[in-house]
Amino acid sequence: MFSFQNEVFFSNILHDILQQDNALVSRAVSMKMENFTETSEINDLFDLFTxxxxxxMxxxxxSFLNEKIFISALKSYLETFSYSNAEQDDLWRHFQMAIDDQSKILLPATVKSIMDSWTHQSGFPVITLDVSTGIMKQEPFYLGKVENQTLLTRNDTWIIPILWIKNGITQSLVWLDKSSKVFPEMQVSDSDSDWVILNLNMTGYYRVxxxxxGWKKLNQQLEKDPKAIPVIHRLQLVDDVFSLSKNKYIEIETALDLTKYLAEEDEIIVWHAVLVNLVTKDLISDVNHDIYTLLKKYLLKRxxxxxxIYSTIIRENVAALQDDYLALISLEKLFETACWLGLEDCLQLSRELFRNWMNHPENEIPYPIKTVILCYGIALGNDKEWDFLLSIYNNKTKEEERIQLAYAMSCSKDPWILNRxxxxxVTTSLFSFNETNIIEVVAASEVGRYIAKDFLINNWQAVIERYGTKLLVSLVYVIGRTIITDLQxxxxxxxxxHMLEEHQRLxxxxxxQTxxxxxxxxxERNARIAAWLRKNT
Structure with missing residues (x-):
């Protein structure tokens, strides 16, 4: 159960904030109140960072105290300040009191010093371990390390708790309280079974x-026996390696090497992390057919x-998914990718579920994959399926459901259906809810992009009258999402x-240009992925 909690915390809390937090643009968790003069500024603090x-945090x-001390200190703090105001330092003081009352846990500094290093500065560190020497260093994490090279002179350091495992065995806590430090115990031998993973259970707020x-050893272990590495750490390795490659800390090939073992991966949450990081919007939009063919061959094999596992559950016992939270949040990407890659069973299952729903509307499509099934039901069908979905749309009152159906109707591959x-x-009141720009919805699909552009040429005044010039600007961005030259x-x-005002044109x-x-x-990144796939497919 504890491992399951780690994976849920990663999926619900940690993943999103690590994607957005960085040393340049994010704010610190702790802010001085005198810096704020407007109520709206204070309200804005109740966000992802808080x-x-x-x-x-x-x-x-x-994690570096223990649950007993943590709860005891928190209880003391809450009892002391019930029905009164408190500051951050009051919380740290109660934790320090709990630490002082015992002798088992020793810290390299006061609780306040440790936690202030995390709450009073923006961003978070990336830790790099050289397993040949045992040298570990920390530096602020930037979105695009090379691009921000001139800004890498920041001397910020964190007091970092390092919980870690070696060859599957949990090791003693160590601390990185300066920019670099040597840990001889973290060196690995030439043995294939010698490997190290930092950040046990992903309890530390940093990337590794x-x-x-070090990466080679982890690849070897994954290919030899992936189950020797706990699920939370297979998830961590995937998330860290792709984030680090995306932001120029390591080569994309290092991240791709970590996917070779995937044929043996049976945890859907790990697959979800791989697919979200690898099968991205820009890769799907890449007009290079070569990369699609290579990726299809590579991924379908694994x-x-x-x-x-999951197509059988969908067909035979879909109710079982209600008790599998990680599957519920991961299934959509798995189905979306399998159908996009042309896996025949995925396409067939989409037809089956959609037609069963058409014939028996009381038999709802399983919620976790409903968006994918609706889309492919329309893409693989004709005007009969499309008209059915329109009738369902007209009988729905919930905005969320209507938006889902509106997007599904744009999945048609028939130009005349998309034109209609x-x-x-633009000519009826059918799609007047929430001012969703249907032209933009159609343009977002690969087939619809060209059809929407032609439609705009012939009907731009009606489109502006219906949606206004502001939404027209966002439509231009959607149509131009694949441009790579000044001529385009x-x-x-x-x-x-002729459709835009001067300030809008600028x-x-x-x-x-952006x-x-x-x-x-x-x-450039996709070209390197394609080259790697040619060598490894």
């Missing part, structure tokens, strides 16, 4: 990097086992210039 990062504190040998859809949007930007600007030009820059980076 709740998710704050929860992660508390969990880390509990290793030298080439995906069969996990697919068979957009005509309905010029053509798109010429296409929309905004669009700047944003399209899109181009990002796409060129993605194209």
């Amino acid at each position: 709740y998710n990062k704050g929860a992660s 508390a969990r880390m504190l509990s 990097n290793y030298d080439r040998l 995906l069969t086992s996990i697919w068979n 859809y957009m005509e309905y949007a 930007i010029t053509e798109l600007q010429q296409f929309c210039s 905004t669009v030009h700047a944003q399209l 899109i181009k820059k990002d796409n060129l980076k993605s194209k």
Whole structure:
């Protein structure tokens, strides 16, 4: 159960904040009240950094104390300050009192000093361990390390608790309380079974990097016996390695090497982490058919086992999923990827579930995969399925359900159906809820992008009348999401210039330049992924 709690905490709390937090733009958890003058500024503090990062700080504190001391100190604090105000230092003081009352746990500094190093500065550290020498160093984590090289002179350090395992055995807690330190006990031998993982149960609020040998040892262990590495750490390795490669700390090839063992991976939460990081929007949008073919061959070879487990459950005992929280939050990406890769059983199951729902509307499509099934039911069908979905849409009153159906109707592969859809949007009141831009919804699909552009050329006044020029600007971004040259930007600007006001044209030009820059980076990354796949498929 404890391991399950770690994975749930990662999925619900830790993952999102680690994606957004970094040393440049994020704020510290603890802020001085005199810095705020407006009520709205104070209200803005009740955000991901307060709740998710704050929860992660508390969990880390509990990990290097122990649950008994943590609860005892927290209870003392709550009893002392019930019905009164308190400050952050009051909390640390009660933890310090609990520490002083025992002799088993020794800290390298006061609780206040340790926790202030985490709560009074923005971002978090990335720790790098050289397993050949045992040298460990810390540095602030940046989004795009190389791009921000001039900013890497920040001397911030954290007092970091390092809980770790070696060859599957939990080791004693150590502390990294300076920029670098040597831990001889963390060196590994030439033995294939010698490996180290830092950040036990992901209780520390940091990412972990290793030298080439460290990653190689972990790859060897995964390919030899992945179950020797606990699920939470297989999840951690995937999440850390892809984040580090995306932000230029390591090569993308290092991350891809870590996926070779996946045929033996039967934990859907780990698969979810792989697919979310590998099968990204920019990769799906890449017009290079070569990478799709290579990825299809590579992933389907490894995906069969996990697919068979959950497709069987969907067909035979879908109610069993209600007790599998990690499956509920992971299934959509698995089904979406399997169908996108053209796995015939996924496409067939989508047809089965959609048609069964058409014939017996009381038999709802399983909620975790409903968005995928609706989309592929429409993509694999014709106007009969589309008209059925429209009738369902007209009878729904909940906004969330109507939005889900509106997006599903854009999955059609038939140009005439998509054209009719957009005509309905601008000439009828069918899709007036929440001002969702149906033209933009259609343009977001690969088939619909070109159809939406042509529709806009012929109906731009009706579109502006229906949605306004503000939504027109966002539509231009969607249509131009794959641009990689200045010529493409010029053509798109010429296409929309008569539809926009002067200040909007300037905004669009700047944003399209940003899109181009990002796409060129993605194209370079995807080219390296394709080259790696050619060697390993």
